[in-house]
Amino acid sequence: MLNNFRFLTSGESHGKCLNGIIDGIPAGFEINLNLINDELKRRQGGWGRGGRMKIETDTIEIKSGVRFGKTTGAPICLEIMNKDFENWKTIMSIEKIGAQDDIGEVEKSFTKPRPGHADLAGAIKYDLKDLRDVLERSSARKTAIDVAIGAVAKQILKEFDITCYSQIISIGCENEDAKIKEKIETAQNQGDTLGGNFQIVFENLPVGLGSHVQWDRKLDGLIAQAVMNIPAVKAVEIGLGVGCANVFGSKMHDEIFVENNKYFRKTNNAGGLEGGMTNGENLVVKATMKPIPTLKKPLATIDFKNNSQSEAHFERSDVCAVSACAVVTEAMVASVLVDAFLDKFGKDNITEIKNCYSNRNYSNRI
Numbered sequence: 001m002l003n004n005f006r007f008l009t010s011g012e013s014h015g016k017c018l019n020g021i022i023d024g025i026p027a028g029f030e031i032n033l034n035l036i037n038d039e040l041k042r043r044q045g046g047w048g049r050g051g052r053m054k055i056e057t058d059t060i061e062i063k064s065g066v067r068f069g070k071t072t073g074a075p076i077c078l079e080i081m082n083k084d085f086e087n088w089k090t091i092m093s094i095e096k097i098g099a100q101d102d103i104g105e106v107e108k109s110f111t112k113p114r115p116g117h118a119d120l121a122g123a124i125k126y127d128l129k130d131l132r133d134v135l136e137r138s139s140a141r142k143t144a145i146d147v148a149i150g151a152v153a154k155q156i157l158k159e160f161d162i163t164c165y166s167q168i169i170s171i172g173c174e175n176e177d178a179k180i181k182e183k184i185e186t187a188q189n190q191g192d193t194l195g196g197n198f199q200i201v202f203e204n205l206p207v208g209l210g211s212h213v214q215w216d217r218k219l220d221g222l223i224a225q226a227v228m229n230i231p232a233v234k235a236v237e238i239g240l241g242v243g244c245a246n247v248f249g250s251k252m253h254d255e256i257f258v259e260n261n262k263y264f265r266k267t268n269n270a271g272g273l274e275g276g277m278t279n280g281e282n283l284v285v286k287a288t289m290k291p292i293p294t295l296k297k298p299l300a301t302i303d304f305k306n307n308s309q310s311e312a313h314f315e316r317s318d319v320c321a322v323s324a325c326a327v328v329t330e331a332m333v334a335s336v337l338v339d340a341f342l343d344k345f346g347k348d349n350i351t352e353i354k355n356c357y358s359n360r361n362y363s364n365r366i
């Protein structure tokens with residue numbers, strides 16, 4: 001983070017609510033609740049989603065930082081209520097209610113970590129006996145509030161005509177001919193899960209977001225960190241990505257042309273980033289999501305309670321959430337881009353930022 005648009009979240013998967021605080025939003029930007037809710041709805045969709053998505057209708061409440069529909073410059077506090085909390089009130093009780101010292105007595109407690117999830121490392125690190133304390137925060141449920149924060153970021157970018165979209169590239173094994181829906185149904189019937197590849201594209205970015213001068217200001221590094229933070233993401237690529245290894249430099253680099261005083265490229269293998277800065281081309285980020293580790297047909301694991309060999313814990317989950325992951329990735333990258341945008345064009349109010357933006361270098365050439 002460059003610390004202009006910075007945010008933190010809190011909340012558990014089956015706790016009362018998810019919260020986010022964004023600090024560093026300049027004054028004067030219109031915030032439309034419907035646009036945030038539209039993004040939340042997109043995240044809930046896709047083939048292979050679990051029963052939880054039938055319970056929730058994620059809806060945002062803004063608690064502070066917006067007045068008469070516009071940002072005031074103060075921190076914005078966002079909240080999404082978990083409808084499912086009604087069914088988990090005792091299990092997720094904030095107050096002590098009885099037999100918590102005996103894990104076996106606590107409803108929905110578990111001690112058999114899921115390979116691939118945070119359960120085992122989290123329990124050892126935080127010295128927890130009930131792995132639910134790890135599951136609740138490491139659940140991808142928390143990406144709902146990330147999407148809400150990203151939806152605020154997208155509205156700021158939209159003021160400058162910067163927009164984005166995402167595309168699924170593949171689900172499961174790329175060599176199989178089966179249609180995506182069929183592959184997900186097969187996984188479901190086998191008690192299994194599936195990951196996949198997708199890409200997101202941001203259009204109309206100005207030149208010079210990020211910087212080449214210091215490691216922690218390079219935009220590709222900041223984007224990679226933001227995307228790798230998303231639950232189940234195991235790889236990030238910019239532009240041609242790992243494909244760079246297979247081509248000569250003469251085929252890799254995007255030659256620069258000029259016509260009528262305008263610069264342009266005929267290719268975009270760099271994915272819109274050169275030297276850790278935007279170069280005026282579309283930003284193209286690809287990411288890979290692993291299959292969700294909560295398997296109906298459980299994998300071998302240990303029982304944390306008595307160190308015996310066992311089978312992993314299972315509870316309701318998604319079979320495939322790649323399309324949701326793409327929406328989350330759009331949100332995370334939008335937040336990184338606003339952070340870099342405010343770094344370059346100003347942080348206090350929309351008027352000054354717009355003035356600075358329209359007076360930027362070479363705006364007439366790219």
Ligand code: EPS
Nearest residue numbers: 013050052138139140141292316317318
């Ligand atoms: C999710 C909510 C969770 C899971 C899923 C994503 O709700 P529940 O546990 O009540 O079914 O469905 O979480 C995971 C895939 C995971 O690995 O933790 C959501 O809102 O996206």
